[in-house]
Amino acid sequence: MTTSNRQFRLAARPVGLPKRSDWNVTEEPAGQPADGEVLVKVLYISLDPAMRGWMNEGKSYIPPVALGEVMRAGAAGRVIASRHPGFIAGDHVTGVLGVQEYALAQGKHLIKVDPRVAALPVYLGTLGMPGLTAYFGLLEIGKPQPGQTVVVSGAAGAVGSVVGQIAKIKGCRAVGIAGGPDKCRYLVDELGFDAAIDYKTGEVKAGLKEHCPQGIDVYFDNVGGDILDAALARLARGARVIICGAISQYNNTQAVKGPANYLSLLVNRATMTGMVVFDYAARYAEAAREMAGWMAAGKLKSREDIVCGFDKFPEALLKLFAGENNGKLVLRVGEE
Amino acid sequence: MTTSNRQFRLAARPVGLPKRSDWNVTEEPAGQPADGEVLVKVLYISLDPAMRGWMNEGKSYIPPVALGEVMRAGAAGRVIASRHPGFIAGDHVTGVLGVQEYALAQGKHLIKVDPRVAALPVYLGTLGMPGLTAYFGLLEIGKPQPGQTVVVSGAAGAVGSVVGQIAKIKGCRAVGIAGGPDKCRYLVDELGFDAAIDYKTGEVKAGLKEHCPQGIDVYFDNVGGDILDAALARLARGARVIICGAISQYNNTQAVKGPANYLSLLVNRATMTGMVVFDYAARYAEAAREMAGWMAAGKLKSREDIVCGFDKFPEALLKLFAGENNGKLVLRVGEE
Numbered sequence: 001m002t003t004s005n006r007q008f009r010l011a012a013r014p015v016g017l018p019k020r021s022d023w024n025v026t027e028e029p030a031g032q033p034a035d036g037e038v039l040v041k042v043l044y045i046s047l048d049p050a051m052r053g054w055m056n057e058g059k060s061y062i063p064p065v066a067l068g069e070v071m072r073a074g075a076a077g078r079v080i081a082s083r084h085p086g087f088i089a090g091d092h093v094t095g096v097l098g099v100q101e102y103a104l105a106q107g108k109h110l111i112k113v114d115p116r117v118a119a120l121p122v123y124l125g126t127l128g129m130p131g132l133t134a135y136f137g138l139l140e141i142g143k144p145q146p147g148q149t150v151v152v153s154g155a156a157g158a159v160g161s162v163v164g165q166i167a168k169i170k171g172c173r174a175v176g177i178a179g180g181p182d183k184c185r186y187l188v189d190e191l192g193f194d195a196a197i198d199y200k201t202g203e204v205k206a207g208l209k210e211h212c213p214q215g216i217d218v219y220f221d222n223v224g225g226d227i228l229d230a231a232l233a234r235l236a237r238g239a240r241v242i243i244c245g246a247i248s249q250y251n252n253t254q255a256v257k258g259p260a261n262y263l264s265l266l267v268n269r270a271t272m273t274g275m276v277v278f279d280y281a282a283r284y285a286e287a288a289r290e291m292a293g294w295m296a297a298g299k300l301k302s303r304e305d306i307v308c309g310f311d312k313f314p315e316a317l318l319k320l321f322a323g324e325n326n327g328k329l330v331l332r333v334g335e336e
Numbered sequence: 337m338t339t340s341n342r343q344f345r346l347a348a349r350p351v352g353l354p355k356r357s358d359w360n361v362t363e364e365p366a367g368q369p370a371d372g373e374v375l376v377k378v379l380y381i382s383l384d385p386a387m388r389g390w391m392n393e394g395k396s397y398i399p400p401v402a403l404g405e406v407m408r409a410g411a412a413g414r415v416i417a418s419r420h421p422g423f424i425a426g427d428h429v430t431g432v433l434g435v436q437e438y439a440l441a442q443g444k445h446l447i448k449v450d451p452r453v454a455a456l457p458v459y460l461g462t463l464g465m466p467g468l469t470a471y472f473g474l475l476e477i478g479k480p481q482p483g484q485t486v487v488v489s490g491a492a493g494a495v496g497s498v499v500g501q502i503a504k505i506k507g508c509r510a511v512g513i514a515g516g517p518d519k520c521r522y523l524v525d526e527l528g529f530d531a532a533i534d535y536k537t538g539e540v541k542a543g544l545k546e547h548c549p550q551g552i553d554v555y556f557d558n559v560g561g562d563i564l565d566a567a568l569a570r571l572a573r574g575a576r577v578i579i580c581g582a583i584s585q586y587n588n589t590q591a592v593k594g595p596a597n598y599l600s601l602l603v604n605r606a607t608m609t610g611m612v613v614f615d616y617a618a619r620y621a622e623a624a625r626e627m628a629g630w631m632a633a634g635k636l637k638s639r640e641d642i643v644c645g646f647d648k649f650p651e652a653l654l655k656l657f658a659g660e661n662n663g664k665l666v667l668r669v670g671e672e
Contacts, residue, residue: 268610274600
């Protein structure tokens, strides 16, 4: 019997927010692994803001998804069949498996994970790319010192929530910027941030003034736009700004809004640095081990927002851009 | 007999380009030095883009010039009378003497210079703050490596011309962006830049593509605006962008134009860092000695654009913003 595999393939380059018709759903046999390959049943697909960028044409930090190609996505699943010595059927793995129900992948590109240590969706969030992005961006570029003030935007998201918690672990003051009172309460009450600023009130500037009386030493930006400008206006001398993403700009149909306050870098002798987590691949395992230790010790909490149903992919992805997800957004697509 | 001292005092905060009525000319006795002070006859006043920023209200890297205060300016002059042990009448000095004919200054804030080593205006340019800005900005923040491509905007100006020449001394490819064919020829034919791009042709993007086939490793920005955006679009992996100034934005009556291409920092894992030369004060003497050595060896050339007449100050300053100066702009205000 041949297993059928449904896939979302890129059909058009979106203008503005992606819509269902920007993908085609195709169905084909799941296939069998060739030598070195592994057949994985996809259980959870990671939905990340970066996916929007991958749909655009043009040079970026990785090539765009080609038209007709299976939509790129990180995912977690269970090995069905393996012709790679590192894996056997029943193993759980993560990797760039794509938006599909089954994936044939090179074993060397897969990471084995242990569902007894953490639930599979956690390996797509706090112990996966978003968590690693937070870890390396904050520690390697932000270089926060105890007592310094760390501000993060998109603070209730998969990256931002980890940034703030690691800042606390490192003895910093952590201030989060997020949308709505629920997320803000979550940051302070559940995750231990010192303060949270609800950008939907329009009071980001005043909030930063109130909660960062000595200025911002490290600003970790996931959003761009007006919030980046408000943070720039409040930098402390020698501040480090980490450019991790710009979710407010990804669906622009006009030009990106550049940070009008960038001359604050000059006034404050500050640095703005872009980061891509792939550059730290050699240290993923070490970082994930340290973060798993923090989770076990209760110092690092994780929350996932799980949408069920393969077919829901296009609408689920949009939750990110509306800020509707609570924690790491994951699409559940298969049963164990 | 009392010596009379004319002064330009700030009368109004300019909107857009500064105009003559933004200052009052006052006249008062030159005075006599108190203990620790030196009376200096001002011979040359340095005209710098930064002066426009000092006229604005609000927090910056130094306090604004207050209304009614003598306009701040670097200058070079001759000591008339001294009550500081480090100086005697006849010494030549530089310092922040202001736009006036005579200045009473604390001796500890003055730097003695030798007109036999270089003409006085050179101590306001290549061997003064602009040259030191180029030196520390390029070497300490840009960290250019032999064979790398260094691009500088405002390349025919006092800072930019030194940036490009030091880049050549360090074994880099130097590409300058300047306004008009004369300046561009000067950069290549006189100063030894590898290429020059005339921004007035509107072909900055194409020029950078042609002259930086491997991308830009170090971009030293003096201008901001569209040229900064064009350079960002062409960064090499791991590039360093130095934000030294933004002359295109200083006279804006609207908001500063932020760099729309700032996400190139992310794609290219690049860094944008602001610099203020004051932070390197402890190393000024060492750097000036090294640069004087380069000048003596013919590796570092200097050109000054000297406007004569104290009263010409307001109009002379505007040459900077029109890009009309050829080399370091200096106002000659007194006779030896």
